[in-house]
Amino acid sequence: MEIIVKNKLKLIKWLSLDHVFILQHVQANQLITSLHYRELMDMTGKDRVVIKLLDIIIGNGENVCRNFLNLLKNDDVNELYPELREWTKTVDTKETATTTRQPGIKVNSNISASDGSVVYSPIITGASLGSIEMNMTLAPLSLTRSDQKPGRECEHRTIQDYEKFLKENTSLLVQRVKNIDPVIDDLDLHVESVANVRAKPTDQNKMRELLTYVNCESIAKDLFNALCKHEKHLMNELLSSY
Template sequence: MEILNSCRSDLCEWLSADPSFIIEKAEDILTVKDNKEIAHLSCNKEKMTRLLDIIIRKGENQCRDFLTLLSDVQDHYPQLKKLFSTNREGSISQSVHADGGSNVVAPIITSCKVTDMSVNIQSSTSSRLNNRQPTPSAVGAKYSSKSKPGICSTIVACNGSNAVAPLIQGSDISGLNIHINQSPAAAQPDSSKNVKEATASVKDKMEFLKTSLDKLVQKVTNVDPIIDQVSVSGFPAEAVANIRAQTTSQKKMRQILDYTRSTKAAEVVFSALLDHEPDVMEDIMKTY
């Protein structure tokens, strides 16, 4: 999912050269409804944007299947070789911070020679999140190289379990080290009660979002998970595509708020903000 999000613009451009081919190849991933949703669009690039939105909405497993498909069709789309480069050298470092949920570290390593692969996980339980429902998150990466001196994944996780599941195929791994250190975090003030009380006091979520628009645009930086959440909670696919197309977190956040035009949509956005930017929301609600 992370790869599709980070390479979205390039993938849309590369695949738009022949959208029918990749749609046909993805028949095992797409439903009849998905195909109709894509087919009514006239612009090839819009079709590919919608295709990626649909794949991402389906979750991590379908994203992995689609990445495998992209790897198989590199001859048809030569530019995909930039995504699955076979001649890059150097170190690859992956750093992820996840709050309030489980973590999956699952690098897919194919046809590589890796002299040292290290996965280090430092996990702690944050008292601030103890009363919140865990939200699963996943981190995946696909590396394909003739030679890489090192691949390192570093995960910082709160209030969740950890799963390390590297998939290694046709590779020469001379060193694989996995270290997991799980320990309780230092005591922190429990602000969950304050957030809940402040949430209960916000009766009109739409009015809150309108009044706090400037602060939200400036302070919210973790926008992509918010987009993911609203995309599966009723936001139109075209709106989600337009939001993702924005180049900065501020522009994306402003677009989210622009598309929040109903009470239901306001509830969805408000909930997503609490899930992914609780500190920002707490600060804003203190003065609301």
Template sequence: MASTQQSSLKILTKYKPKLVRWLSKDFQVILQNVQSEELVDDRAYQRLKSTALPEDACIDLLDTLMNRGEGASSAFLQLLKDPEVHDAYNEKLKEWILSLELSPPAGQTTPQKANTSHSVAGQTTPQSTNISLSVAGQTTPQSTNISHSVPDLKLFFKENRAALVSSVRNVGPIMDDLQSITGVIHDEKAASIHADPTSYLSVRSILDAVTSSKAREALFNALLKHEAGVMDDLLHG
């Protein structure tokens, strides 16, 4: 995998959904290490430690580091290169972090993807310029240059829950699409979702609400329409 120069802050921003998905599997490992390296102060450590859901804590940690700027972002990526840290997680994190040619904080690096075909649920999907996305036997034209096939949406939403919660922000348009389809989300539940104070809570409520195959398909299509970048990353990143 090739690398070109880019700031550590931009790397964290770009790969935040994946990092949330990977690191939330065992958040205590990374939390103890960032405290040991003094990347967070005692107040932030106690806040992160007391956060109930690991994906929420991971989002908070990454936001804290990015808010501190390039130095903290670079130090965090260097920490992930430590075998004692990345060996605690899955191979995808290890392969990704080892592919980065990190420089000292003043330098700039980031990875680039080298292959042009992607596999989703065992299927390899080549790049092209005018293709479509298929869900449960239906074809939906999209303004993207990648074709995706996701036959098991229940598994997709389960495996990518943390990444979706951390990344999806266009809740209003997504809810408009879902409410336009009869039987997907009831009015009372929709009102409750609209009342959630943050997009994190709204997305979590939406994921909890889509329990039928019809609802999952509707949400998948709405995400492709309103969060194309997030979905493109999840489907073939």
């Protein structure tokens, strides 16, 4: 946390070069909530977006800050930020903080879940604790997940700007699309373009190359529909926060 605070001005300068790109990676690594992601995507002014993002990261505590710094060390993330890449080489993100544990403390916890929420049992290790009591209450489901967000299934979803959607989700699509060949088969691309895409050695490279041929709304819509068909789970996830 302290590293981010001390270097906040530098991080704002570097990450503002392409704030949408870093947002995709932060969301993909679940460092921010879907609500925060939508809020940041709706903001204007790239500097303001990055400032808000850093404030959210800092506010989420030491572990999230450490994970964020580790994310910045990833070559796929810092490839667009040369100065950031050099800086991250000097940053030590190893956990050095220690926690003083007091044995014999009785912990009481009330946990509840409703409307499709899921409760997972916590795992406590490396601590000398007294007895732990947890009262868990599960409320009946009033709605299923699909009922809560009608019309979010990508096959039945239309959006105003398909090119914008693909651009804003480029990083996630490149990282996570695995069924790339059937997606290509469903597109009406020039033979040479298809050959160039298929010639790439990895799915990530193929997807990145494929996105370079999205130069009009009709192609973007065709690609969107093909992804909905062959990458349904991923597309529904992206649409849920769009």
